[in-house]
Amino acid sequence: MLATFKETVKTLKDRKYGDVIVKKSVGQALWYWTKYLILMMGVVIIIAIAALTYYTPQLPKLATENLPDIEISLKDGKVGTTAPEPFIRGDANFSFILDTKGDPKELDNFKTGVLVLSDRVITKSETETRIIELKDVQDFSGNKELVVSWLKSNQTRLMLVGVVVAIFAVIILGGFFWVWQAIGFAFWSLVMFVASKLMKRPLPYVNVFKIVAYASVLSFLVKLITMFMGGSAQNIIPLGVFLFYTLSWIRNLNTK
Numbered sequence: 001m002l003a004t005f006k007e008t009v010k011t012l013k014d015r016k017y018g019d020v021i022v023k024k025s026v027g028q029a030l031w032y033w034t035k036y037l038i039l040m041m042g043v044v045i046i047i048a049i050a051a052l053t054y055y056t057p058q059l060p061k062l063a064t065e066n067l068p069d070i071e072i073s074l075k076d077g078k079v080g081t082t083a084p085e086p087f088i089r090g091d092a093n094f095s096f097i098l099d100t101k102g103d104p105k106e107l108d109n110f111k112t113g114v115l116v117l118s119d120r121v122i123t124k125s126e127t128e129t130r131i132i133e134l135k136d137v138q139d140f141s142g143n144k145e146l147v148v149s150w151l152k153s154n155q156t157r158l159m160l161v162g163v164v165v166a167i168f169a170v171i172i173l174g175g176f177f178w179v180w181q182a183i184g185f186a187f188w189s190l191v192m193f194v195a196s197k198l199m200k201r202p203l204p205y206v207n208v209f210k211i212v213a214y215a216s217v218l219s220f221l222v223k224l225i226t227m228f229m230g231g232s233a234q235n236i237i238p239l240g241v242f243l244f245y246t247l248s249w250i251r252n253l254n255t256k
Contacts, residue, residue, distance in 0.1 A: 004035050008221075011214060011245070018249030021214050022207040029210040033217050034178065040224070041174045048166035056159050060151045063144070071143040072098070077135035079118050104131075181216070188212045188246075196250050203250065215246040 011017045021029065070083035079100050081087070086099035086106070095110045100118040107115050107124045115122040121132040151158070189209040196203045203211075219242035226237050 001035065001039065004032065007032070008217060011218065015248045016252045016254070017214075018211055018253040021210050021249065022203070022253070024210060026206060026210060026213075029213040030182070033181070033213050033220075036217055036220060037174060037178060037181075041170050044170050045167055048170070049163055052159055052162040052166070056155055056162065059155075059158070060148050063148050063151055067144045067147060069144050071141065073139075073141035074134060074137060075139045075141075077119055077133075077137065079116060079134065185209060185212050185216065188216075188242075192246055192250065195247065199247075199251060201250050201253060203253070208250070211246055211249050215242050215249070218242070218245055 014020075024032075068083065068087070068089075070081060070087070072079065072081045072083070074080075079098075081098060081100065083098055086097055086102055088098075089096045090110070090113065092109070093111050095107075095113040097106055097113065097115045099106060099115070102115065102117055104115065104117070104122055107113050107122060107129070110124070112126060113124050115124075119134055121134065123130045123132070186209070189205060189212045192212060193203070193205050193208045196208060219238040222241045223238040
């Protein structure tokens with residue numbers, strides 16, 4: 001990775017680095033960009049693990065302070081509770097409602113939410129409403145003390161599950177991001193392919209694609225820096241950097 005960092009410094013300084021880029025293969029150009037994506041994914045995973053390490057031991061305390069002191073049970077597909085009904089927590093955007101004698105229409109006043117009735121659970125999102133019948137769900141009983149006790153005795157398991165979920169989530173999201181960026185490279189390569197002809201520096205589409213991939217690394221790094229600035233700067237500055245280096249490398253390319 002050190003060699004990649006050194007190459008990035010060279011690309012920042014050398015307006016004629018396009019001569020080097022076009023000699024590489026498409027795979028090498030994509031791998032150059034991918035290495036930075038993998039690095040960022042690794043950083044995100046490390047941050048997630050650090051957050052899990054810090055917050056997991058605090059879960060019992062958070063549960064003690066925030067969970068209502070009620071008991072809820074399920075027996076023979078029927079919900080029972082010691083909570084005063086209807087038991088409602090949330091706001092107009094999302095609400096949890098426990099009402100064993102309630103009506104499914106209770107969710108109509110909320111954008112999203114969960115409604116627990118005597119024999120079913122209704123979940124409502126912004127796009128759909130789902131009903132889960134409880135007749136086949138195994139009997140259980142739980143209360144605040146039981147939840148707190150479970151959280152205390154399963155901290156290692158929660159950590160491991162959290163780490164595995166974080167790793168898989170980052171890999172999946174990173175994969176989707178890679179595909180989306182590759183599509184973006186193809187689009188911008190077409191734009192720059194036309195621009196190269198207008199600049200009287202015509203290049204094969206493949207060479208333009210490689211230059212776009214390299215310029216996207218600089219844009220990506222700048223975007224990471226400007227993401228904390230907010231406003232339009234976090235989009236305009238990275239785009240400006242991308243256009244500057246792409247057009248500079250094309251303009252200064254040795255076509256002889």
